[in-house]
Amino acid sequence: MPSRQLVSSGSPFETAYGYSRAVCDGDLTFISGTTGYDFKAMTMLEDVAEQARNIFRTFADVLVSRLSIAVQELMLRRLCRVRRGPV
Numbered sequence: 001m002p003s004r005q006l007v008s009s010g011s012p013f014e015t016a017y018g019y020s021r022a023v024c025d026g027d028l029t030f031i032s033g034t035t036g037y038d039f040k041a042m043t044m045l046e047d048v049a050e051q052a053r054n055i056f057r058t059f060a061d062v063l064v065s066r067l068s069i070a071v072q073e074l075m076l077r078r079l080c081r082v083r084r085g086p087v
Helices: 012-017 048-067
Strands: 004-007 022-025 028-031
16 A cells, blocks of 8 residues: 655645645655745745746755656646636
């Protein structure tokens, strides 16, 4: 049976809200709960493009430094919620 590993990025929000930046289970790694927040400056970046870049920097830090997974091994799955009815 594979063992589950919870991985923290050191964000104070992980402790405050009880989640892990990444969860490894067997040969699968799941990353969630990542925003464009700049943890070094402790501010939300104003530019949406810079927020997106910061999300991937956070992913890369978790994958490479904590899990020894190459960023090139990352498969992106995008889920979109469709709102039905009046907006």
